[in-house]
Amino acid sequence: MRAIRVFFFVVLAVVLVLVAAANREFVTISLLPEALAPFAGGQWSLTMPAFVALFLAMVFGVLVGLVWEWLRESGLRAESGRRAQHLADLEREVGHLRQTHAAPRDEVLAILDDAARKPANPAALPAQGTTLPAPR
Structure with missing residues (x-):
């Protein structure tokens, strides 16, 4: 070129x-x-x-x-600016919706979700800082 x-x-x-x-x-x-x-x-x-x-x-x-x-092209530049602002607004709204919908809707569901993530027997996990496998 x-x-x-x-x-x-x-x-x-x-x-x-x-x-x-x-x-x-x-x-x-x-x-x-x-x-x-x-x-x-x-x-x-x-x-x-x-x-x-x-x-x-x-x-x-x-x-x-x-x-x-x-x-x-001044009209095209103005329209591009408006669309960029609209896009930024939509992205901000989507981010807000993701935070809102990712949060638990109910306290009972939050407790159940939290319990599902934790293991039933904490002693079954290996000690922190060791390289030993978990007991069977």
Whole structure:
């Protein structure tokens, strides 16, 4: 994947250098029509090489596209945030339900559950800290 990326950037650099070399003549870019320029005051035109104007137009187009997509996806980001909050609420509720349902419902059932977990004869267990097997 890295080789493809490097290849792409090398091809892009060669194309940009060729475009710059082919468009070195100067052009004048007017930002306002000549009839409106005296009312706005100042000089509203720039003189630059043609490739600079072309590259600036491409950068401007990319920036406009980025802003446009960011604004277009704002609804999707908001919906994603709402769904993430809803998911966190549901996970919290499931955790609470697990704790609630795992607890004994009745004192008698709790005693029976506790008795079922303990062995009937505690002496039948090996002493703590020994490696001896339990007596038969």
